[in-house]
Amino acid sequence: MTTPTKLQPAPVIDETVRLLTERYVFPEAAEQIAALLQRRLAEGAYDVEDAEELSRLVTADLQSVNGDRHLRLKHHAEPVPPKEGAATLEAMRRDFDTSLGGAPRVELLDGGVAVVELAPMLFPLEWAAEPLSAALTLVSRAEALIVDLRGNRGGDPDTVAFVCGYLLDERTHLNSMYWRGGERAEQSWSPPYVPGARFGGQKPLYVLTGDSTFSAAEELAYDLQQLGRAVVVGESTRGGAHPCQGWTVHPHLEATVPFGRAVNPVSGTNWEGVGVQPDVPCAAAESLGRAHTLALAQLAGRP
Template structure:
C-alpha cells in the first residue's frame, strides 16, 4: 500500500498540469513499461502501471503544450515517487546516441596507449608507491594485455613499503576489473565476497569474489594503503574505494565520491523524442549490506581533492608513530588497571587488532583516541576506560581538598544539602557531593547542627543520591557508621589498589560526632543514572549489608579511583580505574554496571514501596 501510494505522487503531479496541451497518455504508459522492465529496484514499482492507467482513465490527466516542461514534470514525479535522483526524463529531438567502443575489441596497440594514458606509477620518498588509475579496465581487457599490466604497473608498486592509490580522476571503468584490484590488496585465502550485482533487464544476479590466483605478486593486506578520492570519482572506482574501506584495508582521503551507478541506460520512450535515464543494475555490498551508489563513499579524512596528496604525507608520518602508542596503551593497562587479568587480555587484543590492520582508518590523534576508547571499552566491558587527546598536560583531579573557612561552611551546607521532615516522622536528606574526610571533620559541628540534627530522630529516612555524581571516598566509612551500632565494628567493603597491590578492609569507625541513626530504623536511598563514583560505593555498601532499600534507576557504574596517565610522550592520555571494591559479604568485585536498585523507578518520579507501615508516602 505504501508503494502504491508513493507511485500516486507522480499521478498527482500530472493532475496539476495545464489544460492547453497535447499530452499523450501513451507516453506515460510506455515510460511505466520501460521502468517495469529495466529499473533495478522492481520491488518499488508494485502497482505503478495500474495507478497510471487508473489516472488516465479518470480523465483528470490534463494536457501540457510544452514538451520540455512535460519532461521536467515527469522527472520530478518519477524521482519523487521512487526516491531516486538518477531517474530523469528528457526531451531531445536531436539526440544522437554515442556508441562507447567495447575495449576488448580494440587492437592491442590501441589498448596499450589507452592504459598508458590512464595510469601513472611513481616511487616516492620512504619507498612509498604512487599509483594513479583514471579508468579501471575490465577482466577481458586485462587478460588481453597480460604481462604489460604486470610488468609496468603492479610489479612496480608491489615492493613498496606503503602505497598511495589515486582515484581522484577515475570517472569510468568496468566493474569486472574490481575483483582484480581488491585481490591485489588481499591474500589468496580466504576468498572474500566483495559485491553482489543485480541486473534488471536480464533479471540475473552476479557475485564478485577475490581471486585465488593472479598474475604477478600481490601487495597483500599488511602494508599501508591510502586511497585518494574526489567528487568526480565514479563507478567502478567507487566500488574499489568502498570495498577496501569497509574491509578496513585502506584509508580514504579526499572528498565524498559522486555516488554514481553500476550501470545506467538512456532509453527512448516509444517512438517519441522523449528519453528516460534509468539505473538498470544495482550493487549491494555483502560487507555492509548497503551500497556506494547515490550516496557515494565518505572519506576517513575529508579534505579538498587538490589538497589530498599533501594530507597523505601527514597521515603516513602519523602511522609511523602508531606502534609505540598502541604498545604504550597496553603497558599502562597492565601496570595500573584495577583488574590485572582483564588488563593483560585487553592489551593483547589491542596488539592483535593493530597487527591485523584494524587501526588503518585512524588519521590523527583524535581519531586514534576515539578508536582506542571504543576498543578498550568493548574488550574489557568497562565503560570507564577512556583515551583522550589533550595538547596540554591535564591537571590531576586528585588535588588536596581545601578546608573551607567558617564563612564558606554556611554556603557549602546551603548548596550541597537539603533536609525536610515529611509526614509520618520520615526524614528527607539530599546531598549532592561526597566530601573528603578532612573537610567533613572540619565542618562536622555545623553539619551536625544544621543538617543531621533535623533528621536523626525520625522513624525512617530517605537519602536522596539522585544528583550525587561522586567525589571523595575517604569519608564513606564515617558516613556509613551513622547507620550501624557502635559495636561490633562492621566490615563495609574491601579495596584493592592496583598501584600498590594492596588489599584494605574498610570498617565502620567506633566514634562519630553527634548521634547515630542506628541499625534498626528504615533507610531508603534514591538513585539515578548519574549517581556515580563514591556515591555508588556508599549506596552499594548499605545495600550489600541489607541496611537500606534502593529505589530508582541503576547507577552509572563509576570508579572509586581513576588516574590519568600519559601514553608514552604523546598528546594522548588514558583514564584508568586503579581500584576495585570487593563485597564484604561475597568477596567478589562489584560490577562496573552500577548499583541495581531493589525497586526500579524513573529517577524523577519515584514512589517508595515497602512492607513497613512507616513507608506510605510518595517522593517527587
C-alpha cells in the same frame, strides 16, 4: 596568529598502554586491551585532529574487552597539569565549592521523613567531613531518612565509610579492597565515632539510585543494602566497582586506570558491570515520592 599544534595520537596511546600494563588491576585484560589499542593505532583509527574525539574513540576501545567503565581517556576542555591525579582533583574542587561540600539539599518532608542529597560526588574526606557531618547531624532527629544518590558519580571510599558511620550503630566491616599483585585485602570499616549525632541503625532508611549513580556512590548504596540497613529505590546503577587513579597523557587528556577491586564481606562479590540492583525498581524521577510513601507506611506500622 599561532597555528594550533596538530594532535599526535601515538604518544597518547603509548603512554596509555604503559599505564595499563603497569597499573591495571587485571594484568591479563591489560595485555588484551593494550594490544587492541596498538592495533587500532597502526590501522589509523586514532588519526583525528580533535582531542575530544580521540578521547571518545580510545575510551570505547578501553572498555570493549571487559566493560570496565573506570577505564577511560577523559577529555578536559582546560589544560590539565601533569601531576598524577591533578586533573581530577582540580575538577573535584570546583564541584565541591559549588555544591555546599557535596550535600546540596537537606529537606524535611511530611511525616518526619528527611531527605539528604549527596551530590555530585563523595568528595575527599579531608574536604567533606565538615559539611557532611553538618548535614547528617541535622537529619539525625528525623523519624525516617532518604539518602538521594541519583546524581552522585562517585568519589572517596573513606567518605563512604564516614557516611555509613552516621547510619549504623557500631563499627561495621563494609568492604575489602584487593590491589594489583597483593593477596591480602585492605578492609574498610565504618568509624567507631563520628562528629555530631548519628541517625543510627534502627530507623527506616531509604537510598535513591539512578543510571548516573556510579563508583563510590554505588558502594554506599551496595554496602547499606547488603547489610540489610537500607532499602534501595530507583534504577540500576552504572556498575563501576574498581578504584582508579588518573594520569595526564596530553595537555587535555587524562587516562584513568583502576588499580584495585572491591569485595563485599556479605555478598562475596561487588557491583562491577551489573550495577546495584534496587529493592524497589522504579524510574529515578519517581523514586523520591515512592520512598517517601514507603517510609510513611513503615512508620505507620511501627509500635
